[in-house]
Amino acid sequence: MAYSxxxxxxxxxxxxxxxxxxxxxxVGTGLVxxxxxxDVMRLQIEVDDATGMITDAKFKTFGCGSAIASSSLATExxxxxxxxxxxxxxxxxxxxxxxxxxxxxxxxxxxxxxxxSAINDxxxxxxxxxxxxxxxxxx
Amino acid sequence: MLxxxxxxxxxxxxxxDPRVLEAMTPYFLEHYGNAASRNHPFGWQAEEAxxxxxEQIAKLIGADPKEIIFTSGATEGDNLGIKGVxxxxxxxxxxxxxxxxxxxxxxxxxxxxxKTGGEVTYLQVKxxxxxxxxxxxxxxxxxxxxIAIMYANNEIGTVQPIREISAIAKKHGVLLFTDAVxxxxxxxxxxxxxxIDLMAFTAHxxxxxxxxxxxxxxxxxxxxxxxxxxxxxxxxxxxxSGTLNVPGIVGFGKACELCMQDMEADTKRISKLxxxxxxxxxxxxxAYINGSTEHRLPHVTNISFKHVEGEGLxxxxxxxxxxSSGSACTSxxxxxxxxxxxxxxxxxxxxSSLRFGLxxxxxxxxIDYTVKAxxxxxxxxxxxxxxxxxxxxxxxxxxxxxxxx
Numbered sequence: 153m154a155y156s157x158x159x160x161x162x163x164x165x166x167x168x169x170x171x172x173x174x175x176x177x178x179v180g181t182g183l184v185x186x187x188x189x190x191d192v193m194r195l196q197i198e199v200d201d202a203t204g205m206i207t208d209a210k211f212k213t214f215g216c217g218s219a220i221a222s223s224s225l226a227t228e229x230x231x232x233x234x235x236x237x238x239x240x241x242x243x244x245x246x247x248x249x250x251x252x253x254x255x256x257x258x259x260x261x262x263x264x265x266x267x268x269s270a271i272n273d274x275x276x277x278x279x280x281x282x283x284x285x286x287x288x289x290x291x
Numbered sequence: 292m293l294x295x296x297x298x299x300x301x302x303x304x305x306x307x308d309p310r311v312l313e314a315m316t317p318y319f320l321e322h323y324g325n326a327a328s329r330n331h332p333f334g335w336q337a338e339e340a341x342x343x344x345x346e347q348i349a350k351l352i353g354a355d356p357k358e359i360i361f362t363s364g365a366t367e368g369d370n371l372g373i374k375g376v377x378x379x380x381x382x383x384x385x386x387x388x389x390x391x392x393x394x395x396x397x398x399x400x401x402x403x404x405x406k407t408g409g410e411v412t413y414l415q416v417k418x419x420x421x422x423x424x425x426x427x428x429x430x431x432x433x434x435x436x437x438i439a440i441m442y443a444n445n446e447i448g449t450v451q452p453i454r455e456i457s458a459i460a461k462k463h464g465v466l467l468f469t470d471a472v473x474x475x476x477x478x479x480x481x482x483x484x485x486x487i488d489l490m491a492f493t494a495h496x497x498x499x500x501x502x503x504x505x506x507x508x509x510x511x512x513x514x515x516x517x518x519x520x521x522x523x524x525x526x527x528x529x530x531x532s533g534t535l536n537v538p539g540i541v542g543f544g545k546a547c548e549l550c551m552q553d554m555e556a557d558t559k560r561i562s563k564l565x566x567x568x569x570x571x572x573x574x575x576x577x578a579y580i581n582g583s584t585e586h587r588l589p590h591v592t593n594i595s596f597k598h599v600e601g602e603g604l605x606x607x608x609x610x611x612x613x614x615s616s617g618s619a620c621t622s623x624x625x626x627x628x629x630x631x632x633x634x635x636x637x638x639x640x641x642x643s644s645l646r647f648g649l650x651x652x653x654x655x656x657x658i659d660y661t662v663k664a665x666x667x668x669x670x671x672x673x674x675x676x677x678x679x680x681x682x683x684x685x686x687x688x689x690x691x692x693x694x695x696x
Contacts, residue, residue, distance in 0.1 A: 163606055163607075171680065184694045185694065187678060188693075190600050190638075190642040192676075214603075214678045
């Protein structure tokens with residue numbers, strides 16, 4: 153199966169690989185997937201308390217090229233967005249941007265889950281309720 | 292000069308040896324007769340060529356030429372051998388013993404037989420990929436008619452103790468079928484010394500053409516018969532109807548002759564390269580060889596690189612190196628290799644595996660390039676892997692409750 157150029161580019165030059173301090177109050181961490189499934193994504197956001205804006209985002213991913221590309225793209229999209237805006241990122245956005253084939257849709261779902269999970273982690277740390285999301289359809 | 296891409300997927304298929312192609316060519320354009328045409332020179336030439344190939348093939352496996360039944364490949368050979376015995380010996384029993392690490396062509400054939408009322412025992416393998424001979428013997432029932440155990444595994448190269456298996460089969464009056472696709476032409480296979488009653492193998496795994504294979508069917512001690520699975524002109528002693536693929540068969544014969552002639556030298560050279568590849572890659576942290584290293588084909592290795600995913604790993608170099616992974620991220624099921632799982636590997640290690648199949652045309656420069664490319668990619672992906680980071684922090688990954696996915 154051939155990968156799209158965008159997937160290859162993110163795979164070869166991943167953006168924002170790294171680790172933020174998960175104990176910091178400003179950092180939200182989402183760890184989704186499972187080693188048995190062949191994908192684990194860890195997405196971290198750093199949020200400016202005063203403005204609610206995401207100032208930094210980092211990822212580390214165990215998975216195929218599409219999973220790596222989806223998480224790399226997620227960090228690019230998140231930086232500079234407010235938390236509320238970040239919540240509107242949908243898995244189909246990844247599918248379209250990266251031209252993911254049907255067998256790779258689960259990678260995009262995982263990226264969306266990682267964003268939501270990171271936001272919830274940040275919210276809980278800062279005394280807010282965690283948001284309940286509907287189950288993603290494709291798993 | 293190193294020519295890219297490098298082919299290290301010889302367990303999937305091998306390139307044709309140019310000498311094989313050369314032998315085949317006249318049988319497309321000049322000697323195009325049907326080997327079953329008895330009344331003119333075109334038919335005679337074709338028949339002669341087929342007979343000669345049958346001898347070349349029989350010689351490689353220590354058989355009589357009359358014991359070679361041509362097929363379209365090993366999948367057909369597996370089907371004909373197993374279903375053919377099941378139907379032919381129905382009055383003696385309906386039980387077959389096989390193993391969980393067999394090729395799909397064997398496993399799915401057995402599943403088909405189960406649906407039609409047969410009984411099948413699937414033996415588990417030990418962590419090194421070998422079956423347990425005591426378990427095999429204990430699984431034999433009065434109704435057992437066939438043991439179907441592969442000679443060597445296609446993913447990990449593990450070679451089963453075929454002589455011990457055949458001794459058990461003989462002791463209990465049970466026939467032994469073996470899928471020897473990966474072994475014939477690579478290691479010495481002798482149907483008499485090994486005690487094999489039926490054996491499927493194919494040309495395209497031994498530098499011959501695709502689309503032609505053979506089923507060895509023993510004619511003496513005991514005389515074995517299989518029920519044909521295709522009806523037609525009664526070719527191949529009535530066991531396999533269909534016009535013979537003459538150029539393919541000629542190529543198959545030549546490929547066998549070359550394997551016989553070159554096996555010793557090829558094995559020596561290729562196993563040295565395999566060992567170098569393995570030694571160099573095992574210098575990486577948390578790398579594991581899958582399957583027995585003692586009872587193994589000389590040209591195969593299967594290595595898991597913990598905390599990197601196989602398909603992601605392949606992507607780092609698959610434009611330049613052709614390899615297979617035990618990870619199946621592309622399949623809808625996301626199930627990793629059932630063979631690796633049968634060894635008791637966790638899904639994580641199964642997802643992290645690469646299968647290397649070296650061949651007659653592999654050279655040292657290719658191995659050096661491969662070692663470098665894979666090592667670099669593993670290190671790069673580990674830097675990117677949350678699992679590797681956790682492992683380095685001393686976190687026990689098995690204790691983490693992973694989010695359902």
